Amino acid sequence: MNTEPEPYDVVVLGGGPTGENLADRTRAAGLSTAVVESELVGGECSYWACMPSKALLRPGAALAAAQAVAGSREAVTGALDAAAVLARRDAFASHWKDDGQVSWLESIGAVLVRGEGRLDGPRRVVVRTPDGGERVLTARHAVAVCTGSRALLPSDVPGLAEAAPWTSREATSSPVVPRRLVVVGGGVVGVEMAAAWQALGSRVTLLVRGAGLLPRMEPFAGELVAAGLTEAGVIIHTGVSVAAVEREDGVVTLRLDSGEGLEAEEVLYATGRAPRTEGLGLATVGLRDGSWLEVDDSCRVRGVEGDWLFAAGDVNHRALLTHQGKYQARIAGAAIGALARGRALDTAPWGAHVATADVAAVPQVVFTEPEAASVGLTAAAAERAGLRFRVVDYDLAQVAGASLQADDYRGRARMIVDEERGTVAGVTFVGPGAGELLHAATVAVTGQVPLARLWHAVPSYPTVSEIWLRLLETYRDSE
Structure with missing residues (x-):
């Protein structure tokens, strides 16, 4: 086993959109950069979030737009072709192959290292490769954590884990349309996937613990989205919680806290996100594994000595949105480039090294109808x-x-x-x-x-x- 250290200027943990953009900026600054990725280059957004979810949602929105205008309404008389929608979704997800993204990464001069990466002390990363071996990477200037987040399932619902519920990943990649689908959670993922699968022919029931949908937006946003979903056929229950879940013979049974029971072929839990930092070796640099990483406005991780550890994207919990992660990546990459040249971060033109828009002006679109x-x-x-x-x-x-x-x-x-x-x-x-x-x-x-x-x-x-x-x-x- 060859564990001779491989030196780079920058090591990026995570090859999703955030990691890709950060690597692009450090390469533009002339810094040698290795990107460590354990799954597919392009990350959650490309294969299980932004792209496939919007590909699922767009046909329903296009059909609704045509049906909303006299003249085109009379010309559109059928339902969505579910097979065609799923095939188009698959194409937008590149059929879950990352060849194109790998080619792009190589085109900017970054080095891809496949495997599970973890910190092993300051500026040192150990990668367990798919063949069971190990590679040791060292960073002259910076390590950037861009590992994103994962779906968070509640641990206090009896039978949930055994029932193999959908998370956002299964909801955006399912090859079949379930006859009945229960969605738990009234946030963005919950309402978008309820809209998408209802349009594709599922009978969707949406369960919300609170009083309404989209609680982080203005109340009227949730009200109008709820009205749109209801008109489309989604059944919405607010103020309810799931007490237990059971799967048997291909049917999922949910028992609510009210005592009511619901049955469906699939249940989607869209109830929150957790940082993908478990097993990341944070304890070797004085931090806690599994935690969100607190950063300053240049995405430098707090609580670590020196200007070498950065965290951008979901993992720092500032704004869990792809476009904000890419924005932070550009900030962090430019900051790393400046520090590598001994420049102060407060001297950059138009604030290139300081993130502000991910706190003060975060835009978000919910693609429902x-x-x-x-x-x-x-x-x-x-x-x-x-x-x-x-x-x-x-x-x-x-x-x-x-x-x-x-x-x-x-x-x-x-x-x-x-x-x-x-x-x-x-x-x-x-x-x-x-x-x-x-x-x-x-x-x-x-x-x-x-x-x-x-x-x-x-x-x-x-x-x-x-x-x-x-x-x-x-x-x-x-x-």
């Missing part, structure tokens, strides 16, 4: 933050562009105005295609654009973006 999109603060978050703010609401259906999109368009917009700064602190849109409105809001929130300047950003007519004019008019008229 209708879509829910938000960035920045909700009204409840603004109140908790002690801001002096004003809530501005507007019915999206009253915008000319929206009424052209669908004959019975339903949606809502909310703008949170920071009264002291005269800027937009948060925006939420709910409605068909609402996600395409979000980046303008993200720019407004991130750039702290004064409302007095936004007034002169004239939206094209007749587009749904005219909602900005209506929100600003409503704000002005309420003074």
Whole structure:
């Protein structure tokens, strides 16, 4: 067994989108970089999350859009072709092969090391390879942990583990459509997968412990998404918990805390995420295995001496979203490059070494029908933050562009105005295609654009973006 150390400037643990982007930045800085990956290069997003889930959701949204307009409605009379949808999903997941991603990694000059990597003291990584061997990698400048997160199953539900429930991975990769599906959890994964499989022909029941869906967004977002799911045929139960689960002869039986029983071919648990840091060797550098990694705004891990250990993406728990992980990766990669050259991180142009958008202006789209999109603060978050703010609401259906999109368009917009700064602190849109409105809001929130300047950003007519004019008019008229 050859355990002679292999030196690199940077070692990246995890070859998902975050690890790929970080490696791209360190290679651009001229640093030799090894990427350690135990599964598929491209990670969760490419094979079990963003890409396959949106491929499952898009056909239902396209069908709903066609059925929402007179003329096209009469031309579309059938249901989705489930086999065609699943085949298209498989193509977007590259049939769970990472050849293309490996080629890209090689094209930037990074070295791929397949296997399970773990820290073995400062700047040292031991990799157990698929053949049972070991490789020792050392880092001259930095080790970056980009191992992401995994689905978290509750440990207090009798029979759950034995029932082999779906997690987000099985929900996005199943080769068949279950006749009946129970989804536990009213967050983003729960509502998106309920929408996708209902559209594909499953009879879906959604169980939510709380009072409503999407609890981190404005309450009206959850209400409108719940209405859309209900109209599509999803049965929603709120304020319920699962007391026990049993699988027998291909049928899963769930007993609720109310005593009611439900049966289905599959049950999906979408109830949270945990960091993929178990067995990572964190204890060898004074940290705790299995924990989230706390970082500063340059993604340097706190509690470790020296500027050598970084963590980007889900694993640092700042914002569990692929686009935010990629953003952090660009920040961390640039910071590593600067430190390797002896440069101070606070001297970079336009804050290239400091992450802020993953805290203050996090955009997110929920791809249900209708879509829910938000960035920045909700009204409840603004109140908790002690801001002096004003809530501005507007019915999206009253915008000319929206009424052209669908004959019975339903949606809502909310703008949170920071009264002291005269800027937009948060925006939420709910409605068909609402996600395409979000980046303008993200720019407004991130750039702290004064409302007095936004007034002169004239939206094209007749587009749904005219909602900005209506929100600003409503704000002005309420003074």
